[in-house]
Amino acid sequence: MSAPSVEKGIQFIREQIDAPVASFFSACVHCGLCAEACLFYGQTGDPRYTPINKVEPMRRIWEQEYTLWGRIKSTLGLARKVTEKDFEEWEPLVYDACSLCGRCSLVCPVGNDISGMIRKIREGFSAAGYAPEGLIGATTRAVQIGSPMGVKLPAVQAQIGHLKHDTGLDAPLDQKGAEYMVLLSSMEIMNFPEYLEAVAKIMKQAGKSWTIASKAFEATNSGIQIGTSDIAAELVQRVVDAAEELGVQTVISPECGHAYTAIRWEGPNLIGRPFTFKVKHILEVLDEFREQGLLKTDGMEEAKLTFHDPCQLVRKGGVIKQPRKLLNMVASNFVEMTDHASMNWCCSGGGGVSANERADEIKFKAFRQKKSQLDELQVDTLVTACANCRITLEEGLEEYEMDLPVVGLTEMLADHLVDENEEQG
Amino acid sequence: MNEIRNDKDMRSALEGLDIPAQRVVAARFIQNVLPLTDDERVTRAVETASRGDASEDELKAAHRAANAAALDAHARCGADSKWEGQSPYFVARAAEAATGPHVFTAGKSLAWAVAMQCRMASCCLSSADEADNPDNTCNTQRRILTDYLNS
Numbered sequence: 001m002s003a004p005s006v007e008k009g010i011q012f013i014r015e016q017i018d019a020p021v022a023s024f025f026s027a028c029v030h031c032g033l034c035a036e037a038c039l040f041y042g043q044t045g046d047p048r049y050t051p052i053n054k055v056e057p058m059r060r061i062w063e064q065e066y067t068l069w070g071r072i073k074s075t076l077g078l079a080r081k082v083t084e085k086d087f088e089e090w091e092p093l094v095y096d097a098c099s100l101c102g103r104c105s106l107v108c109p110v111g112n113d114i115s116g117m118i119r120k121i122r123e124g125f126s127a128a129g130y131a132p133e134g135l136i137g138a139t140t141r142a143v144q145i146g147s148p149m150g151v152k153l154p155a156v157q158a159q160i161g162h163l164k165h166d167t168g169l170d171a172p173l174d175q176k177g178a179e180y181m182v183l184l185s186s187m188e189i190m191n192f193p194e195y196l197e198a199v200a201k202i203m204k205q206a207g208k209s210w211t212i213a214s215k216a217f218e219a220t221n222s223g224i225q226i227g228t229s230d231i232a233a234e235l236v237q238r239v240v241d242a243a244e245e246l247g248v249q250t251v252i253s254p255e256c257g258h259a260y261t262a263i264r265w266e267g268p269n270l271i272g273r274p275f276t277f278k279v280k281h282i283l284e285v286l287d288e289f290r291e292q293g294l295l296k297t298d299g300m301e302e303a304k305l306t307f308h309d310p311c312q313l314v315r316k317g318g319v320i321k322q323p324r325k326l327l328n329m330v331a332s333n334f335v336e337m338t339d340h341a342s343m344n345w346c347c348s349g350g351g352g353v354s355a356n357e358r359a360d361e362i363k364f365k366a367f368r369q370k371k372s373q374l375d376e377l378q379v380d381t382l383v384t385a386c387a388n389c390r391i392t393l394e395e396g397l398e399e400y401e402m403d404l405p406v407v408g409l410t411e412m413l414a415d416h417l418v419d420e421n422e423e424q425g
Numbered sequence: 426m427n428e429i430r431n432d433k434d435m436r437s438a439l440e441g442l443d444i445p446a447q448r449v450v451a452a453r454f455i456q457n458v459l460p461l462t463d464d465e466r467v468t469r470a471v472e473t474a475s476r477g478d479a480s481e482d483e484l485k486a487a488h489r490a491a492n493a494a495a496l497d498a499h500a501r502c503g504a505d506s507k508w509e510g511q512s513p514y515f516v517a518r519a520a521e522a523a524t525g526p527h528v529f530t531a532g533k534s535l536a537w538a539v540a541m542q543c544r545m546a547s548c549c550l551s552s553a554d555e556a557d558n559p560d561n562t563c564n565t566q567r568r569i570l571t572d573y574l575n576s
Contacts (some may be wrong), residue, residue, distance in 0.1 A: 138503030190506050194541070
């Protein structure tokens, strides 16, 4: 692979300009609705953060090279070429001030997938070498070690050992023919190991066979976040190879929003063929178990609680009813935020923003949107289903001195399962 | 003489304690793994929990401090992290749980949640095989609880 350069970046952006992108630029009516839908614009009022402006370098390349009027302007020397200065200027707009939440795409009256275009323009910025240090490091580790956070198999094995000893529950490694292959995110392994215990407990009660692949336990895909499809494809391929080698029927994406988008929606396109197995988010699987009567719960949370919808689940994946049905099993005082489900506001840390230390200031500004939603409700507990949302929410709550516990839905559900077997000491 | 021999007994005994007593036992669980962190905020939060008569305001302040310590110690998304260096995070989480409001009505007692975080703090430093060590955190917690119940 050649070294990053502005020329390479421009070439990569050019290659991303396909028929949908061309039609999106042609169709934009400059209505400004995408700005109103963006929490980074909404909480700063800075017009540079208008979503469609974030892809302005791509629009200029499209206009200058693929439209008659643009070509004439270029010939007459009236067009402003995309330069290194533009890459410098737009890099923070493309990476720091966009969580790829997709709210702009949802509200666009002409159906432009603006968020998808920002994902595409990142291909050019990455190729030009204009990407945040944090994401470059994470991507390098993902390729070299298998985890963006450098998590290695012994860490997973230590947790499995702890699980067996303390609870008697098993988390089988590399079990051929298991029905489910469970993926984990590094964030869960490092910060929320309760998730693994919750899954083990649920699978045991549901009577399902499951496994973790030692060669591909990691769910997160830094290639998607930084915008390098070759790397994204390589990371997806590792999961596909492991799932096919083990002969599993379903791969379960964990409580990690973008991991789900990467494997479920972008995955087959990235590797250029359909999967031979199904991919589901853990909440989809849990809701199937609920429908089949495989989850027996006891007790209800009395605390007033609400659910933060991870953007990638609701806007990209349509996983809206499942968490609510699951919450209904264990929560007696559940309330919705004003904007929820497909119109939910992002936590402000998705799309690689939380992996980019430089973006902390704007991330906390953007969090004020979530703060105002929570201030309105005055809940006791905040539930979500994404490890990255969970930490971002906790950080935002601490920044604004709000005392509110944040818990994972899978973990909450597991806490309520009827313990049918005696625990081992 | 009450003797806690397994986790089932431990959970049951912890659930039978009132919240101030649970905080005291939880603090003792954390003191067992406290050398794994050098964060003074965590140490002070554990001291507050251990008193048993801390006021709501004191607990709230301790909880906030422990929460801040946990967030400072957490493995940032995408950052180069080491599992064996993650103990301070789990100790801070334990202190956070020991001083926090008890909002869950099912599944976990406050002290049990603390016990689990303490075990994870130890787990960071052990390999998978070392979980069978008779002197592990799990057995130490049972001894701590036994001593408390018989005191």
